[in-house]
Amino acid sequence: MRRRSFLAAAAGASAGALVHTRFGPETLRALEAAGRQAGSRGPEELARDEGYWGEIQNAFSVSRSIINLNNGGVCPSPRMVTEAFVRYTWQQEEAPVYTMWQILQPQKEHVRQRLAGMFGCDAEEVALVRNTSEAMEILLLGLDLQSGDEVLTTTQDYGRMLTTLRQRVRREGIELKFIQIPTPAETDEEIVEGFRGAITDRTRIILMSHQINLTGQILPVKAVCDMARERGVEVMVDGAHSFAQFDFRHEDIGCDYFGTSLHKWLLAPKGTGMLFVKKEKIPQIWPLMPAPERMDDDIRKFEEIGTHPAANFVACGEAITFHDTVGAKRKEARLRYLKDTWAERLSSLPGAELHTSLNPKMSCAIGNINLTSVDPAAFRDYLWDRHHIIVVSILHDEFQGLRITPNLYTTMEELDYFCNVFEDVARNGLPKSA
Template sequence: MKNPFGRDFNRRKFLSSAGRGFGLMALSSATVGALFEKLQAKTREAAQSTPERVAADEDFWATVQQSFSVTRGIVNLNNGGVSPSPRMVTEAFVRYTWQQEDATAYTMWQLLEPQSETIRTGLAEIFGCDAEEIAITRNASESLETLLMGMDFKPGDEILTTTQDYPRMLTTLRQRELREGLKLNLIKVPVAPKDVADLATPFERAITPRTKLILMSHQINLTGQIMPVRRVCEMARARGIETIVDGAHSFAQFDFKRDDLQCDYFGTSLHKWLYAPKGTGLLYVKKDKIPKIWALMASEDKNRSDIRKFEEIGTHSAAMRLAIGEAILFHNALGAKRKEARLRYLARYWMNKLQTVPKIGFNTSFDEAQSCAIANFRIEGIDPVQIGSYLMAKHKIFTTPIVHDEFTGIRITPNVYTTLWELDRFCDVVTGIARNGLPKT
């Protein structure tokens, strides 16, 4: 199936094809349409420049910022957990919701639901795989738990992952450990290493003859550390070990394809960096491995080799899935490489400002191969939870304090709608805390 979300594809064609029979052009918000046309014009101009130069073009990003309806009463520097959607995505979600309320059973299941195949194709294009290897889920947790609970293991089989992987995944594996006698092998990886190779070595050293699976984050949610996924996956494959990559924080934040990872399985949320509706996700399963994975919710045996068996969750909103299409359209209009360059530019902007401030240190590498939008800093001698509470209560700056057994700090995650003024304000406040401490209450 030809991908309808290519860079030469425009919003008018998409709305006409996706909403055939519903008069969506009449329903579409004129304001949202005008904003997207303005963004398209800017991206055509930007095509003549490098992503790195566009990253510093505040006129270009002012247009992008106008595409969101976020409040400026709060400086939101926690975009790692969930991100606001552009207006065009929210408008599409509302539009599809109204549609599915009209003759609901007929509209949802016979008219709207089949259109999700178009969404599957668009997601496969971004990830660089066959559409028949992509399942549309509700979040990264559902995608990854489908895999972790759907694989066959024997008592004593070992699963290798890190102490910094996402807690829900560790909980899932511990449940299987308790119920079935699997062994969860947790390894420590260095924080902000000088050499990315130092992140792969612990995996290789921890492998035993009983290791059957490696689960690793593409980007660690605590620090923004980008892991050497390809190196670990190729090493594992040479030893007959399967690999699951948790891409919850990497997908659509920085540019990569499936072949850059060489993993067997991949799961992510789409409501983070793709800016899709809340409660949307993606599961990738290598085609020849689909039959061996049990679905979380049972599907007929005839669907054993069909990726859609992982979507058998009962009644669900067609609107949520179809509005992913507008998120894909917005992502492609921005351009994956331009978006990545801007996110890294914003991260380095505040990191460079704070780098020379006494008592401030970083749990994230400045190396471009090791980090992008997400970074973690600390202030010597001050509890990050107290810092986070003060930033929000006094200055309405929303951050993510991190308290881990191996380190503490505050995670900062700007986004394409974040302004330099907001980052300047954040840096001024943090500099004051580092120099003078927190005000006594």
């Protein structure tokens, strides 16, 4: 429906100075044609059809002289999203007090509704924020806690969130407790048990990632939320990587609080994120920047941050349309297939340790692999300096390795090139001068 109405609006150019007619619809038409050709084949079968995915690779303006396997950091937008963002930016700059505040700003409401549709919640539970960091800091700093109250999290949660909580430890005397997640974990039970066993009478909040950024491990959010709710513990979910990478809706995770970055897997403009707070929980979370009392139960109190751009948020509409046109299940299957392709090939090499489960419930696009004989940071530098391959080296107290994260635009040739280089290093080590 949305896609059809988008195309119809685009076709009637006169109807909308706001709707660009040249590039976005062309991309969508190509994707739709590829989708029609794909016919009724299921996502897993289609994941292997390089002809179909070639259309999607072409929808990006990424540099092909770089092999970017770090889509865990931030992701490039498809061309149609960048074009929309640039177009809205020009419009924003025409007379910002009018075109930004009165024309573009109200369109954010439609984006709010579409995000709520994707997530499966009420639009009045969705705040548009700048990124996961902002979303999670609103949550982690916004709930009143007393000295001695405990927050439970994992040793693999995101550094900035732990820094946020450590500030509360220093400032208010709360206590921070950690559990370890096995690397990799193969069952939901071992993770739920880890949290259950660490809850005490003083535990008020659990902070957990939906997908751990270091390894790509997917955690059983629903089971943890159900267990914690019975014990009166709030669960705040860092969904930086899960949203729009793999297909799920709010009912599948059942949490009351969730933060994500739209500039990661939704492929939206940079500086866009989403905060979900369940309706009845909104009054108890203080916004980071104060809002008037009359907004206490209004999700928009979290958006009271002073003057900020609207163009990036409005262009999230195009990112959602791109996502819907590819199809969430197809996207998930392709991303998992890309990960499986390199992981299955490389994990049997001598000295290779895969820190990511290949159980489809436990991982999707992101994986972490180590070569015991090679320093990950030196390996990362070698890949970049010699081959223009971007990966991240992860040095954690519990494990180390390279985080490899392809995306929809990654070609099989690029993955193959990376695997060849990796195999060469596994067999021969890094060149002496590297």
